[in-house]
Amino acid sequence: MRITSVIRYMVLLITLLGMWFITQTYFHQSWKAVSLRSWLGAMNKPSSEKLPQHKCGNQKSCPKNYFAFRIISGAANVVGPSICFEDLVLMSSVKNNIGRGLNIALVNGTTGQLLKTNSFDMYSGDITKLQTFLQEIKHGTLVLTASYDDAATKMNDKVRAYFTELGSNHVGKLGFRDNWVFLGAKGLMNKSPFEKHIKNNKETNKYEGWPELLEMEGCAPRKMD
Structure with a gap:
């Protein structure tokens, strides 16, 4: 019974670590993509959007x-x-x-x-x-x-x-x-x-x-x- 419990805990731990790794990788890459798009968008905004001075x-x-x-x-x-x-x-x-x-x-x-x-x-x-x-x-x-x-x-x-x-x-x-x-x-x-x-x-x-x-x-x- 003790060996079976240890194996179960090990499987659970590996599963949790795997989920954590996938989540971190996915959101990290998504954040990078969003940040890059936002940065490019800010760089490409035309200067005409500034309010004219009369x-x-x-x-x-x-x-x-x-x-x-x-x-x-x-x-x-x-x-x-x-x-x-x-x-x-x-x-x-x-x-x-x-x-x-x-x-x-x-x-x-x-x-x-x-x-x-x-x-x-x-x-x-x-x-x-x-x-x-x-x-x-x-x-x-x-x-x-x-x-x-x-x-x-x-x-x-x-x-x-x-x-x-x-x-x-x-x-x-x-x-x-x-x-x-x-x-x-x-x-x-x-x-x-x-x-x-x-x-x-x-x-x-x-x-x-x-x-x-x-x-x-x-x-x-x-x-x-």
Whole structure:
């Protein structure tokens, strides 16, 4: 009986070892095959699968003879606005050329060349400077505007009329701490399609005392008719 038991144990042990060897060999080879296929697949992935990068980080590229732009208003009185044009940041906190009130960049509507940037504090006496600035804008100039904190406290009818001539449809109702982004042009015959305005409303404000920021992107034609 003892010899028979030993033989049985030996047969069982050999069987288990054989199964273990077959399993290890099969799965090891399969893993190698899968890994090789995966590696080859990763190597052969076309580079076109990468997401395209558009000017100013916009969702779409602009056609020929159009300028890409992106305007972001300020957030409350904490985060400043930014203005990007043809993949070039014209105004931002990083460039240290923005301020509370109105931030305006002037661009040549034919060449896309930056002409001037300026910020106007609407709490202080900058209203006279703003009037002069708007009055001296030359025909064919693109005007990119972003509000920060408050842009309307001391805005008078004359300033509102200048922006209306540039194509604004909302400047007439711009109020205390409203957010506003706008792209217009001197000599524009119709209202600009590039404008956003959100009212300061304590019932809907995202920030305490201020509405949420506004963000606008698009493609501006070289000649806005």
